[in-house]
Amino acid sequence: MQPQHSPRDGFFAAGLLLLLALFAAGVVGAIRGEVQHASIRIQPLAGKAGAHRGEVLLLPGGAEHEVVARLDFILPPPDPERARWIIWLGRDPLDAIWLQGSDGAGAPWRSIHYDFFHPDAEQPALPAGFTFPLPADWQGPVTLELHARGAVRSALWPRLLRESDALAGARMAVALNAGAYAGLFMLALIVLVLYAVTRERSFVAAFVCAAVGLLLLAAFNGHLFQLPGFSLLAAWRGQAIWALLSLFSASVMQLLLRYASLREGGAPAARWFEGYSVALVLLAATCLLDLPPLRPWMQALAMLGWIGAGFGALVVLGDAVRRRVAMAWPILVLAFLAIGAGLANEAMVRGWLADTLWTRYGYQVAVVVLLATMSLSLFSHIGEYRDQRDRDRLARVDSERRMGREAARNALTLALQARLRNQPTADLEWTAARLLLEHLVPQVPSATAAVVAYGYHGHDLLVVEPVERKQRIADDIAARALALKRMASNGVPMQQPLAHAATEATEALVPLPIRSPGWGLLVLQREGSDGFSTEEIALAGEFARLAALHADEALAAYQLRRSAELDALTGTFNRRSIDQWLSRTFLDASRRQQSLSLLFIDIDHFKSINDRLGHAGGDHCLREVAAALRGALEEGDLLGRYGGEEFVALLPGRAGADAREMGERLRAAVERSVVEYEGRNERITVSIGVATRLERESTPAAAIERADKALYAAKRGGRNCVHVAPAVFT
Ligand SMILES: Nc1nc2c(ncn2[C@@H]2O[C@H](COP(=O)(O)OP(=O)(O)OP(=O)(O)O)[C@@H](O)[C@H]2O)c(=O)[nH]1
Incomplete structure (x- = not known):
C-alpha cells in the first residue's frame, strides 16, 4: 500500500517553512552584519x-x-x-x-x-x-x-x-556548525531509538545517513581532525573527506530507496540505486587505499558521485511526488535548496562567489534539514508498522478467541456425552440445559442466561443462571409466552432491547431445535445497549444445537435400552432382565443382610380366557393384569413377565408376613379389576406363590423353585389365593 499525503504533511511542511524562514533571517542578518574588511x-x-x-x-x-x-x-x-x-x-x-x-x-x-x-x-x-x-x-x-x-x-x-x-x-560560524552537528546527532539518536522500538530497517538507513553526514560535515569544517579518535583520519588528508563524501552519497541513496519504498515496487530504479550505492562504497574504499596514481582523480570522482546521487535523488523524489508518497514535495523542495546551496559552495570554492557564511555553510544547514525531513517522513513507516502490529494483535486475539470457543465447544460436547449417558430420563433435559448454560456463559458473558422449553420430550423446563433470577425470569417468560413461542417457531435468533429493564439492557433469543409442538428458547440478557455480536449469537445457537442434539440422542439411547429390558406386550421387565434383576437383588440383599421376597403370579385358567376372547383378547387381559399388579406394587418393587401368563414380583425389604400381605394385595387388585374386552366384562384372578430369601441365599435359584412350588400349591389349593412357601418343602 502506498502512503498517501495526509494533513500531517501540511503541518509538517508549514513547520519546516517556518524553521527555514528563521534560518534565512539569521543568515541574512549574519551576512549583513559582516564587517567590511580593509582591502588587500x-x-x-x-x-x-x-x-x-x-x-x-x-x-x-x-x-x-x-x-x-x-x-x-x-x-x-x-x-x-x-x-x-x-x-x-x-x-x-x-x-x-x-x-x-x-x-x-x-x-x-x-x-x-x-x-x-x-x-x-x-x-x-x-x-x-x-x-x-x-x-x-x-x-x-x-x-x-x-x-x-x-x-x-x-x-x-x-x-x-x-x-x-x-x-x-x-562565533556565527561556530553557532551554525554546532547547530548542524547537534541536529544530526539528535537525528541519529532519534532514528536509532525508533529502530529499537519498531525494528523498521528504514531507520537504520536514516541513522547511517545522519552519522556519516555528521562525520562528513565535521571533516569539511576541519573539526573532525580535532577529535582524538578521528585525528588518525588526518593521515589520509583530503582522501578521508572524499571517502566520507562517497559513503554519505551511498547512504543518502539507501535512505531514498527506503523512503520512496522503491524496493517494494520492484522498480528498476531500485536496482540502479543499489548498484550505484555499491560503486560509491567502492569509491570510498579506493579513497582510503590512497593509491598515488589515482589520488589526483579522487576529488573529481567523489564530486561526480555526489552529483550523480543528487540527480538520482531528484528523479526519485519527482516520482515520489507523482506517487503521492508522504512528504515528497517538501523533501523535493529541500533537495533543490540543498543542491542550490551546494552549487553556491562550489562557486565559492572556485572563486566565483564571495566566501560568506551562506556560501560556506549554507549547504550544511540545508543537508541537515533535508536529512531530518526525510528521516522524520519515515514516520509513515511507523504508521504502517503500527497498523501491521495492530492487525497481528487482532488476528492473534481473534485466533485465541476462536481457539477458546473451540475448546469450550469440545468441553461442552464431552460433558454432555459423559453426563447424559446414564442420566434417568426425567433429568436428561435439565442436565443438558445446565451444561449448556455453564459452558456458554463464560464465552458469551450474560447477566442472565436461561433455557426455557415447553413440551420438550414431553415436559416443561426452565433452567436459569444465576439461579436467584429464576423467579423473575419465570414470571417474565410466562408474561410473554405467546410472543416467545412465535419467535421460537421462526427458528431465527434475534436480539432486542429489554423494554422493561430499569437500566439499558439487551436480550438475545436463540431458538432451541425442539420438535413441534414443543418449543424452547435460549434467553441471554446483557447490560447495556451494545448487545451481542453475530459471532456470539452464532456460538449460542451452536451450543444450543449441541445440547439439544445430545439430549435427543441420550433419550433415544435410553428408550432403546428400556425396550431391550421391557416386555413389549405388558411394559413390565422381560424374562432376560428379570433374571438379571433376580441375581442382582439376591446378591445385594445377601451382602446387606436384607429381606427379599419373590412372588410368582400366574393367571388362573388363562387357556380358557384365550379360548373365549381369542389370542388378542388374551393379550389384552395380560396387559390389564400387568397394569393392576403395577398399580398395587410399591416403589422399589419390580415386576416382570416370566413367560406366558406368569408374572414375577421382586419385593426388596419384605419377608414372610409382609410378603404375603403384598401377595394378597396383588391378588385382590387383579380380582377387583374388571377387564373389558369387546363389550364383555371378564373377571380374572391370579394364584400367587411367595418365597422369601433365606439367610444364606445369595442366588435366586432355590427361592425360584420354592416360589414355583408355592404357586403350584396355590393352584392346587383352588386358585385365586396366595401360598407362602415354607423354608423347606416336604
Ligand atoms: N393370548 C396369549 N396367550 C398366551 C400367551 N402366552 C401363553 N399363552 C397361553 O396361556 C395358556 C396357558 O395355559 P396353561 O398353562 O394350560 O394354564 P391355564 O389355562 O392358565 O390354567 P392354570 O394355570 O392351571 O390355571 C396357553 O393356552 C397359552 O397359549 C400370550 O402371550 N398371549
Missing part, C-alpha cells in the same frame, strides 16, 4: 602556481599544489582602544598556510603555520577560520607573502579585519 591587493608571485580573480587566490586541487601571493595593504595607525588587526582566511582543507614578510625595521616576520588536518592544540574548539594576528605596532603600507599548500580545490580570500570583528564572525 593580491598579486601571485611569478613562477608559483595559482590564479587569482580580484581579491581571491585559487588553489586548483587534485594534485598537491603550492601557491604564493603578495598581499599589499595599508594598516591604519594603531589604536590602543581597539583590537589589533588580523589577516583572516576561511578554513579550507589546506596542508599548510602561513604568512611571511618583514616588519618596518626590515626584520623578517613569520606568522603562525596552520595545517587543516593537524589543528594546533591551542586552537579553540570548532575553529572557524585561519587567523593571523599582525604585530600591534605595524602601520602604513605592508607587504606580506601568503603561502598555501594543499591538494583540495580552494579559493583563498584573505581579509584584513579587526580581531574583535573576526571573532564575531567566527
Whole structure:
C-alpha cells in the first residue's frame, strides 16, 4: 500500500517553512552584519602556481599544489582602544598556510603555520577560520607573502579585519556548525531509538545517513581532525573527506530507496540505486587505499558521485511526488535548496562567489534539514508498522478467541456425552440445559442466561443462571409466552432491547431445535445497549444445537435400552432382565443382610380366557393384569413377565408376613379389576406363590423353585389365593 499525503504533511511542511524562514533571517542578518574588511591587493608571485580573480587566490586541487601571493595593504595607525588587526582566511582543507614578510625595521616576520588536518592544540574548539594576528605596532603600507599548500580545490580570500570583528564572525560560524552537528546527532539518536522500538530497517538507513553526514560535515569544517579518535583520519588528508563524501552519497541513496519504498515496487530504479550505492562504497574504499596514481582523480570522482546521487535523488523524489508518497514535495523542495546551496559552495570554492557564511555553510544547514525531513517522513513507516502490529494483535486475539470457543465447544460436547449417558430420563433435559448454560456463559458473558422449553420430550423446563433470577425470569417468560413461542417457531435468533429493564439492557433469543409442538428458547440478557455480536449469537445457537442434539440422542439411547429390558406386550421387565434383576437383588440383599421376597403370579385358567376372547383378547387381559399388579406394587418393587401368563414380583425389604400381605394385595387388585374386552366384562384372578430369601441365599435359584412350588400349591389349593412357601418343602 502506498502512503498517501495526509494533513500531517501540511503541518509538517508549514513547520519546516517556518524553521527555514528563521534560518534565512539569521543568515541574512549574519551576512549583513559582516564587517567590511580593509582591502588587500593580491598579486601571485611569478613562477608559483595559482590564479587569482580580484581579491581571491585559487588553489586548483587534485594534485598537491603550492601557491604564493603578495598581499599589499595599508594598516591604519594603531589604536590602543581597539583590537589589533588580523589577516583572516576561511578554513579550507589546506596542508599548510602561513604568512611571511618583514616588519618596518626590515626584520623578517613569520606568522603562525596552520595545517587543516593537524589543528594546533591551542586552537579553540570548532575553529572557524585561519587567523593571523599582525604585530600591534605595524602601520602604513605592508607587504606580506601568503603561502598555501594543499591538494583540495580552494579559493583563498584573505581579509584584513579587526580581531574583535573576526571573532564575531567566527562565533556565527561556530553557532551554525554546532547547530548542524547537534541536529544530526539528535537525528541519529532519534532514528536509532525508533529502530529499537519498531525494528523498521528504514531507520537504520536514516541513522547511517545522519552519522556519516555528521562525520562528513565535521571533516569539511576541519573539526573532525580535532577529535582524538578521528585525528588518525588526518593521515589520509583530503582522501578521508572524499571517502566520507562517497559513503554519505551511498547512504543518502539507501535512505531514498527506503523512503520512496522503491524496493517494494520492484522498480528498476531500485536496482540502479543499489548498484550505484555499491560503486560509491567502492569509491570510498579506493579513497582510503590512497593509491598515488589515482589520488589526483579522487576529488573529481567523489564530486561526480555526489552529483550523480543528487540527480538520482531528484528523479526519485519527482516520482515520489507523482506517487503521492508522504512528504515528497517538501523533501523535493529541500533537495533543490540543498543542491542550490551546494552549487553556491562550489562557486565559492572556485572563486566565483564571495566566501560568506551562506556560501560556506549554507549547504550544511540545508543537508541537515533535508536529512531530518526525510528521516522524520519515515514516520509513515511507523504508521504502517503500527497498523501491521495492530492487525497481528487482532488476528492473534481473534485466533485465541476462536481457539477458546473451540475448546469450550469440545468441553461442552464431552460433558454432555459423559453426563447424559446414564442420566434417568426425567433429568436428561435439565442436565443438558445446565451444561449448556455453564459452558456458554463464560464465552458469551450474560447477566442472565436461561433455557426455557415447553413440551420438550414431553415436559416443561426452565433452567436459569444465576439461579436467584429464576423467579423473575419465570414470571417474565410466562408474561410473554405467546410472543416467545412465535419467535421460537421462526427458528431465527434475534436480539432486542429489554423494554422493561430499569437500566439499558439487551436480550438475545436463540431458538432451541425442539420438535413441534414443543418449543424452547435460549434467553441471554446483557447490560447495556451494545448487545451481542453475530459471532456470539452464532456460538449460542451452536451450543444450543449441541445440547439439544445430545439430549435427543441420550433419550433415544435410553428408550432403546428400556425396550431391550421391557416386555413389549405388558411394559413390565422381560424374562432376560428379570433374571438379571433376580441375581442382582439376591446378591445385594445377601451382602446387606436384607429381606427379599419373590412372588410368582400366574393367571388362573388363562387357556380358557384365550379360548373365549381369542389370542388378542388374551393379550389384552395380560396387559390389564400387568397394569393392576403395577398399580398395587410399591416403589422399589419390580415386576416382570416370566413367560406366558406368569408374572414375577421382586419385593426388596419384605419377608414372610409382609410378603404375603403384598401377595394378597396383588391378588385382590387383579380380582377387583374388571377387564373389558369387546363389550364383555371378564373377571380374572391370579394364584400367587411367595418365597422369601433365606439367610444364606445369595442366588435366586432355590427361592425360584420354592416360589414355583408355592404357586403350584396355590393352584392346587383352588386358585385365586396366595401360598407362602415354607423354608423347606416336604
Ligand atoms: N393370548 C396369549 N396367550 C398366551 C400367551 N402366552 C401363553 N399363552 C397361553 O396361556 C395358556 C396357558 O395355559 P396353561 O398353562 O394350560 O394354564 P391355564 O389355562 O392358565 O390354567 P392354570 O394355570 O392351571 O390355571 C396357553 O393356552 C397359552 O397359549 C400370550 O402371550 N398371549
